[in-house]
Amino acid sequence: MSINKTAQAPRSFIGEAFKQFRKNRLAVTSFILVIVIMLLGVLAPLIALEDPVNPSPENRLQPGFWAGNFDHPLGTDELGRDIYSRIVYGAQISLKVGYTVILITAIFGTLFGLISAYYGGMIDLILMRITDIFLSFPPLLLALSVIAILGTGLENAMLAIALIYIPQMARIVRSSVLTVKELPYVEASKSLGAKNSFIIIGHILPNILAPSVVYLTLLLADAILYTSALGFLGIGIDPSTPEWGAMLSKGRDYIILGQWWVTVFPGIMIALTVFAFNLLGDGLREALDPKMDV
Amino acid sequence: MKSVLDIKNLKVGFHSDEGFVQAVDGLDLQIGEGKTLGLVGESGCGKSVTSLSVMRLLPEKARISGEIGFLGEDLLQKDQKELERIRGDKISMIFQDPMTSLNPVLTIGEQIEEVIRYHQGGTKQEIRDRTLELMDLVKIPDSERRIREYPHQMSGGIRQRIMIAMAIACDPELLIADEPTTALDVTVQAQILALIRELQEKLNTAVLMISHDLGVISQVADDVAVMYAGQVVEWTTTEELFESPKHPYTQGLIRTIPRMDEQQGELEEIPGMVPELSQEFKGCRFYDRCPKAMKACKKADINLLDVEQSKVRCLLYSE
Numbered sequence: 201m202s203i204n205k206t207a208q209a210p211r212s213f214i215g216e217a218f219k220q221f222r223k224n225r226l227a228v229t230s231f232i233l234v235i236v237i238m239l240l241g242v243l244a245p246l247i248a249l250e251d252p253v254n255p256s257p258e259n260r261l262q263p264g265f266w267a268g269n270f271d272h273p274l275g276t277d278e279l280g281r282d283i284y285s286r287i288v289y290g291a292q293i294s295l296k297v298g299y300t301v302i303l304i305t306a307i308f309g310t311l312f313g314l315i316s317a318y319y320g321g322m323i324d325l326i327l328m329r330i331t332d333i334f335l336s337f338p339p340l341l342l343a344l345s346v347i348a349i350l351g352t353g354l355e356n357a358m359l360a361i362a363l364i365y366i367p368q369m370a371r372i373v374r375s376s377v378l379t380v381k382e383l384p385y386v387e388a389s390k391s392l393g394a395k396n397s398f399i400i401i402g403h404i405l406p407n408i409l410a411p412s413v414v415y416l417t418l419l420l421a422d423a424i425l426y427t428s429a430l431g432f433l434g435i436g437i438d439p440s441t442p443e444w445g446a447m448l449s450k451g452r453d454y455i456i457l458g459q460w461w462v463t464v465f466p467g468i469m470i471a472l473t474v475f476a477f478n479l480l481g482d483g484l485r486e487a488l489d490p491k492m493d494v
Numbered sequence: 495m496k497s498v499l500d501i502k503n504l505k506v507g508f509h510s511d512e513g514f515v516q517a518v519d520g521l522d523l524q525i526g527e528g529k530t531l532g533l534v535g536e537s538g539c540g541k542s543v544t545s546l547s548v549m550r551l552l553p554e555k556a557r558i559s560g561e562i563g564f565l566g567e568d569l570l571q572k573d574q575k576e577l578e579r580i581r582g583d584k585i586s587m588i589f590q591d592p593m594t595s596l597n598p599v600l601t602i603g604e605q606i607e608e609v610i611r612y613h614q615g616g617t618k619q620e621i622r623d624r625t626l627e628l629m630d631l632v633k634i635p636d637s638e639r640r641i642r643e644y645p646h647q648m649s650g651g652i653r654q655r656i657m658i659a660m661a662i663a664c665d666p667e668l669l670i671a672d673e674p675t676t677a678l679d680v681t682v683q684a685q686i687l688a689l690i691r692e693l694q695e696k697l698n699t700a701v702l703m704i705s706h707d708l709g710v711i712s713q714v715a716d717d718v719a720v721m722y723a724g725q726v727v728e729w730t731t732t733e734e735l736f737e738s739p740k741h742p743y744t745q746g747l748i749r750t751i752p753r754m755d756e757q758q759g760e761l762e763e764i765p766g767m768v769p770e771l772s773q774e775f776k777g778c779r780f781y782d783r784c785p786k787a788m789k790a791c792k793k794a795d796i797n798l799l800d801v802e803q804s805k806v807r808c809l810l811y812s813e
Contacts, residue, residue, distance in 0.1 A: 388595040391549050392609045392660055393582030402608065406599040 220487040227483020233476035241291035248285035252442040255279035261459050275461040286442035287469055293443050294424045297358050301423040302416045304362035309369025317377035331367035339364040347435055361426045365419055372415050376408040410488035417484055421477035428470050444470050498668050498700040499525040500563035506543050507557045512772045517543040519724040530701040532715030536768050540724040541704045545670045550577050583613040586661040590673040592653035596645040602656055603641035609663045628659040651682035670702045687713050720744050723769050723779040730804035740806040742784045
């Protein structure tokens with residue numbers, strides 16, 4: 201049981217979590233994969249072969265290395281742009297979207313969840329009914345309507361996706377806070393004159409950190425997937441942007457004609473990224489959640 | 495003698511599924527400066543509700559009336575801001591279970607320092623020094639190292655010492671100890687009680703010691719109030735209580751303590767159960783279980799009567 205375990209090993213929570221995480225090979229692999237994808241994005245200007253946006257129609261739809269074409273190792277798309285370069289730049293976009301979305305979600309979701317659970321009563325009732333309203337829409341439809349209202353563009357797409365997750369995050373935070381705020385040490389702290397601000401920052405936030413981090417990591421994968429979905433539908437993102445979903449969508453017409461590479465490589469990248477972040481989230485959950493530590 | 499805590503006619507009730515529960519019904523208590531009052535009673539007699547009322551930590555739905563005088567001011571008239579300043583500074587509390595009363599994700603040092611920071615302030619170094627001083631005061635060995643450790647790295651006894659250190663950090667006028675030794679084993683229990691006693695003498699703090707264990711009370715209390723079903727049934731000095739208990743309930747309680755110095759067959763018990771507090775009472779609340787019950791007991795509510803040095807709620811002592 202977890203109690204014995206912590207008693208035997210006098211090390212910090214982070215240290216224990218790290219040890220737990222390292223034992224999980226799948227999690228470590230996914231972590232490395234995530235690092236590689238991040239490096240692709242960060243180093244894009246250095247490792248890309250060509251400009252990802254400028255078309256060169258004379259090179260359109262060329263096959264890649266399997267046909268001996270090492271100028272364009274993954275081939276070119278319908279406008280003659282190098283697919284490898286576009287994928288590398290696409291990593292930048294996907295990660296940017298992912299991180300922005302989880303940042304917005306983390307801030308607002310935590311805020312609403314905390315307020316709702318800690319103060320309770322009418323505030324809780326009103327905030328939770330609002331989240332109910334948001335949760336009752338199919339997520340993609342919600343994102344589409346938001347984009348329809350705000351107009352297309354990467355920023356609006358990110359906002360639309362964040363709006364899907366804020367209510368879910370608020371729910372998760374709320375349920376954690378509801379448990380933590382009834383614990384004896386919160387009462388003990390009150391009896392020693394603690395202010396609400398310290399109870400929230402000192403006692404409650406550290407205790408809801410683990411479930412929040414896990415949820416946000418899993419959400420990152422989802423956010424990337426939704427960005428791709430929006431790109432695939434051709435909304436939210438400027439068509440020339442090297443976004444993986446949009447690339448997938450463009451290539452659709454050429455699969456039947458035998459030019460499969462336009463679709464397959466961005467598809468692999470989406471799958472790989474989502475897969476890596478999901479596994480990372482699972483690994484983190486196992487490492488951080490004391491209840492699963494059996 | 496100046497009284498630190500002066501509770502008058504305190505009534506606390508809750509609405510529950512079984513109807514209105516009058517958990518505390520007309521309680522009067524006083525604690526003098528530097529004195530210890532033991533509050534004894536069975537589970538559910540209103541001991542903890544009394545202590546939480548003094549801290550004003552009851553849930554919002556609780557109905558409180560009466561007066562809780564603390565150094566001449568009525569705590570029931572204070573607003574949240576004023577209460578935050580009083581709690582931990584002038585009144586503080588030691589809880590029953592030291593295993594769950596400390597935050598597992600903060601170090602011991604951080605938790606003690608926080609209390610000092612609220613009420614006294616000071617530079618980082620001053621607060622740190624005061625924390626170490628407090629840890630020495632409650633006799634935690636190796637305080638320099640312990641200050642950086644987490645609660646799970648310590649035993650129950652040490653954790654309770656930390657709770658005590660936090661409670662006395664600001665030299666409170668009143669310390670409420672709600673069954674501070676129930677979760678500890680007997681040897682540690684004796685140490686903790688001795689520590690509370692010692693600190694009380696050093697700091698001249700009034701203590702409200704809540705317990706169901708008369709053994710604990712006899713070791714630390716100057717006066718004892720025995721509670722039954724939300725009321726005080728006997729209130730006297732500790733010596734008097736053990737030498738000549740007046741109320742049949744107190745007599746029963748003392749008989750139930752196992753004794754080392756006599757041959758005993760079966761352990762004594764008080765027959766019957768504690769009454770439901772959701773009912774309307776008329777007359778003596780102990781009537782159903784009392785070996786000396788009389789007809790008159792059921793007729794009218796009984797007031798606390800002065801008998802010798804004690805106050806007793808029993809008709810046996812009325813003229």
